[in-house]
Amino acid sequence: MNFLDKAIGALAPGWGASRLRSRMAIRAYEAITPTRTHRVKRENRSGDQLIQLAGKSLREQARWFDNNHDLVIGALDKMEERIIGAKGIIVEPQPLTGTGTLNSVLAEKIRRCWAEWSVSPEVTGQYTRPVLERLMLRTWLRDGEVFTQVLTGKISGLSPVAGVPFWLEALEPDYIPLERTDNNSNLVQGIYFNEWRRPVKYLVCQSWPGAGAAAVAVKEVTAENMLHLRFTRRLNQARGASLLAPVIIRLMDLKEYEDSERIAARIAASLGMFIKKQDVGTDGYVAPEKRKETQIQPGMLFDGLNPGEDIGMIKSDRPNAGLESFRMGQLRAVAAGLRGSFSSIARNYDGTYSAQRQELVEAQEGYSILQDSFIAAFTRPLYRRWLAAAVASGAIEVPAGTDMSSLFNAVYSGPVMPWIDPLKEANAWRVLIRGGAATEGDWVRA
Known part of the structure; x- marks a missing residue:
């Protein structure tokens, strides 16, 4: 406080306090002050507290929309097309030799074995890998998260695919009980964490928890054998929230x-x-006649007036x-x-070429972000664990002279931005390649 404020505070404390409050109000952001036309809404709960309260309801509402709302169905379908695509996430193995060049022989072996295993990668044997990836993406965006248990070794009732004893069990978020929390054992919404908030193990229901049974048996799965893909907008959030x-x-x-x-x-x-x-006049009330209905046909004449x-x-x-x-x-x-494209969701493609391409370019980055999240949480760890199991089982033999530190190297790619006008796009790529700003490999992937 300055000298004047101190003097006023000594003589008139109430006036001095009022002056200080007014000065602070002027200096502060206007948005923090509630007014008749501005209602301040705040959120001071943690991400886990919000999901504990609303996670199940949001998930169930989103599922209802996916069953009954044509716009939501179309939006999720479009995201499947733009993020995963018809062929799924493409994995290109990139193992190197000791001299730093691509080991093409080993890469081809891995590629063939991966393609054969992708025909039936999960325990039910009902889905190929691209189909499974599309379903997992839809579950992730709609429900907010999806889990996948990794099974390796000798499993009763399962036969190795392509000679690799490796299977996946996709699980909807209902299988990991949201209500199971115990602060004493670092159990948060069905997931055990260590002191660094890293998942250690998961509680998994052995049957569908909504079947009406009084109690459902629960097993523990280590974090090494579980892939958890979740959608969050907050740091340190254990479970995901629906994109919707x-x-x-x-x-x-x-x-x-x-x-x-x-x-x-x-x-x-x-x-x-x-x-x-x-007009019957106002002298008295005349009761209306019995109502009549007349069947109307095309071209008829009505003369009953x-x-x-x-x-x-x-x-x-x-x-x-x-x-x-x-x-x-x-x-x-x-x-x-x-985080989608208006034209794709509304199925409205009116506009000039420049306007359509501008929207396509901006929307593609949003799809790429979701695609990168899917690859980071699911495809990359899946491929590396599968390759380790394939090498350990002898399905893939690593030749001598291979740089073992590069064994798990790979390029992951999904659907690319479609071309609106192929001629203009091809000419643009020609200029980029001639100028050295792109390679023919980049052109092929595009």
């Missing part, structure tokens, strides 16, 4: 609004007429002329919340 969480209310409002407009349009499409009778009566049609302002613009505005907000 920020847009659930908007999606439900949009669905109910469209349903109401559709019903109104159906009602308006039903032809309705009325008969206007002559009494003298003084007139026939008219009920008009409607449906369909709503502003529905399309309002819907598109809402879909733009949904696309922003889902």
